[in-house]
Amino acid sequence: MTSTPPPPLPMVVPTQDLPARVRIHEVGARDGLQNEKRAVPTEVKAEFIHRLARSGLTTIEATSFVHPKWVPQLADAEDLFPLVQDIEGVHLPVLVPNARGLDRALALGAHRVAVFASATESFAKANLNRTVAESLAVFEPVVARAKEHRAHVRGYLSMCFGDPWEGPVPVHQVVSVAKALLDMGCDELSLGDTIGVATPGHVQTLLSELNEEGVPTNVIGVHFHDTYGQALANTLAALQHGVTTVDASAGGLGGCPYAKSATGNLATEDLVWMLRGLGIETGVDLGRLTDTSRWMAGHLGRPSPSRTVSALAQPPQEQ
Amino acid sequence: MTSTPPPPLPMVVPTQDLPARVRIHEVGARDGLQNEKRAVPTEVKAEFIHRLARSGLTTIEATSFVHPKWVPQLADAEDLFPLVQDIEGVHLPVLVPNARGLDRALALGAHRVAVFASATESFAKANLNRTVAESLAVFEPVVARAKEHRAHVRGYLSMCFGDPWEGPVPVHQVVSVAKALLDMGCDELSLGDTIGVATPGHVQTLLSELNEEGVPTNVIGVHFHDTYGQALANTLAALQHGVTTVDASAGGLGGCPYAKSATGNLATEDLVWMLRGLGIETGVDLGRLTDTSRWMAGHLGRPSPSRTVSALAQPPQEQ
Numbered sequence: 001m002t003s004t005p006p007p008p009l010p011m012v013v014p015t016q017d018l019p020a021r022v023r024i025h026e027v028g029a030r031d032g033l034q035n036e037k038r039a040v041p042t043e044v045k046a047e048f049i050h051r052l053a054r055s056g057l058t059t060i061e062a063t064s065f066v067h068p069k070w071v072p073q074l075a076d077a078e079d080l081f082p083l084v085q086d087i088e089g090v091h092l093p094v095l096v097p098n099a100r101g102l103d104r105a106l107a108l109g110a111h112r113v114a115v116f117a118s119a120t121e122s123f124a125k126a127n128l129n130r131t132v133a134e135s136l137a138v139f140e141p142v143v144a145r146a147k148e149h150r151a152h153v154r155g156y157l158s159m160c161f162g163d164p165w166e167g168p169v170p171v172h173q174v175v176s177v178a179k180a181l182l183d184m185g186c187d188e189l190s191l192g193d194t195i196g197v198a199t200p201g202h203v204q205t206l207l208s209e210l211n212e213e214g215v216p217t218n219v220i221g222v223h224f225h226d227t228y229g230q231a232l233a234n235t236l237a238a239l240q241h242g243v244t245t246v247d248a249s250a251g252g253l254g255g256c257p258y259a260k261s262a263t264g265n266l267a268t269e270d271l272v273w274m275l276r277g278l279g280i281e282t283g284v285d286l287g288r289l290t291d292t293s294r295w296m297a298g299h300l301g302r303p304s305p306s307r308t309v310s311a312l313a314q315p316p317q318e319q
Numbered sequence: 320m321t322s323t324p325p326p327p328l329p330m331v332v333p334t335q336d337l338p339a340r341v342r343i344h345e346v347g348a349r350d351g352l353q354n355e356k357r358a359v360p361t362e363v364k365a366e367f368i369h370r371l372a373r374s375g376l377t378t379i380e381a382t383s384f385v386h387p388k389w390v391p392q393l394a395d396a397e398d399l400f401p402l403v404q405d406i407e408g409v410h411l412p413v414l415v416p417n418a419r420g421l422d423r424a425l426a427l428g429a430h431r432v433a434v435f436a437s438a439t440e441s442f443a444k445a446n447l448n449r450t451v452a453e454s455l456a457v458f459e460p461v462v463a464r465a466k467e468h469r470a471h472v473r474g475y476l477s478m479c480f481g482d483p484w485e486g487p488v489p490v491h492q493v494v495s496v497a498k499a500l501l502d503m504g505c506d507e508l509s510l511g512d513t514i515g516v517a518t519p520g521h522v523q524t525l526l527s528e529l530n531e532e533g534v535p536t537n538v539i540g541v542h543f544h545d546t547y548g549q550a551l552a553n554t555l556a557a558l559q560h561g562v563t564t565v566d567a568s569a570g571g572l573g574g575c576p577y578a579k580s581a582t583g584n585l586a587t588e589d590l591v592w593m594l595r596g597l598g599i600e601t602g603v604d605l606g607r608l609t610d611t612s613r614w615m616a617g618h619l620g621r622p623s624p625s626r627t628v629s630a631l632a633q634p635p636q637e638q
């Protein structure tokens with residue numbers, strides 16, 4: 001063989017009964033970096049977000065207005081947000097854990113905020129130091145005030161499939177908290193498989209049950225972790241159910257501290273590879289995104305856990 | 320929190336329109352170990368296969384009767400096969416590249432053999448140093464002679480989706496070689512995504528086209544590589560089409576030398592996790608299998624690339 005092999009790309013095979021377009025909710029800058037031991041300089045975070053936007057992502061969660069004592073990695077939210085908030089055509093939601101966090105976000109002109117609830121009592125206690133009911137009571141005025149300011153509100157719902165203390169999570173329990181979040185005014189939900197235990201039938205069962213209880217698919221996003229390698233198969237199951245919002249993290253940044261695996265969030269690149277092959281539009285340039293993840297991996301001092309980032313870093317060898 | 324968290328396991332959610340049972344064709348001992356730089360001692364290979372059998376796997380590809388010059392890692396086939404061939408209730412197919420390999424396998428009493436064809440001219444040339452037609456002409460008398468000895472014959476078909484030199488592989492090209500393998504007497508096919516580029520719609524399109532051309536689903540196995548993280552999503556797509564034979568490699572052993580990623584075959588553990596969650600029977604004990612992969616990783620001196628093996632190695636942390 002003498003010719004240089006072409007760069008690998010999936011063959012595009014448009015597939016019936018799947019959405020024509022998917023909106024990727026990129027969480028690397030927030031969910032990813034909040035789990036980094038080493039603090040990332042504010043200007044690097046800003047550059048990361050600008051690069052993600054140039055790769056074609058249109059919803060990029062920027063940071064969290066949580067108390068610096070709890071998440072020191074994101075203590076620079078006030079400095080970071082003004083450096084990115086004016087990127088044209090890009091939504092930049094921020095996490096707000098409580099009224100104080102919302103005030104800080106609104107003061108900077110945030111248009112999109114997110115609250116973070118739990119489907120299980122054990123995780124609510126561990127993560128929020130409240131019962132599920134108490135945490136919902138805290139969020140209710142936060143969501144109301146955000147809506148008064150015409151902010152778009154996302155409701156994260158974690159431990160939707162399994163919980164490290166409680167094991168499998170009953171579907172009705174998830175439906176109950178999901179409905180409470182929507183009832184208080186959340187515009188969309190993100191169903192989190194925080195410890196990565198879900199499988200495709202479980203995903204479709206939860207989505208069907210939500211629909212039956214009056215929650216339409218178009219307000220539902222899915223947020224899978226790849227702890228057991230299931231994230232992309234679960235995403236396929238969600239797409240087959242009609243879900244069009246998928247959370248992912250550039251380069252697979254992030255992890256769940258409750259399941260100490262090397263892997264965390266579904267990698268955006270692995271997701272884009274599949275969506276591209278399925279003929280589903282995302283607007284994302286895979287090469288630019290992979291370059292961005294490699295650049296960030298350089299700053300973090302370790303390789304990306306994304307299979308696609310790793311594979312595209314090494315051009316195929318000739319014989 | 321004071322109680323010890325339970326070990327994580329997927330919730331079993333039986334799912335409509337999927338097979339009740341899947342036969343896993345375990346390839347770690349052959350496809351996995353043939354890619355290892357370091358030669359594994361024969362007795363370790365035998366112990367590996369016995370452990371895989373004790374974990375509940377019933378089809379374990381044992382070795383390859385290829386010329387030692389080409390695959391020195393498997394040069395001990397004659398010594399290894401007698402150490403494992405009598406495991407009760409377990410099929411132990413072996414790869415035979417040509418008439419000489421078949422003779423060696425039959426002389427030892429092998430009941431199941433496999434030939435290894437390519438869907439593309441470039442890979443046939445690179446791997447077999449023949450055209451596709453020439454390689455099929457070599458296999459024809461091999462398969463005929465195996466059938467005379469009442470051996471079960473599997474036909475591997477590699478590069479079914481993409482090829483590192485040719486890019487996307489036309490579906491009709493795969494169908495043509497698949498039919499030739501069945502026409503010469505192969506009992507089953509294994510459709511290989513050797514460089515891991517396939518996506519779920521591509522998988523279903525190829526399966527549909529094979530059916531339309533008279534190839535029934537019950538003779539088709541799928542063999543996915545996780546180079547771009549797509550292997551399990553592609554497996555789900557194949558299950559949804561009715562496929563009930565899935566190739567996988569314990570601990571994700573193996574890789575494709577033409578796509579130098581850290582990852583190779585679909586990890587059996589990640590597959591078993593999904594199948595268990597879907598309520599699909601495999602007969603495999605996930606804990607025993609994971610222990611076996613960790614034991615083998617110790618011999619190889621590096622961690623398993625399987626997400627599930629990695630996650631189960633680290634019990635969840637208490638808060």
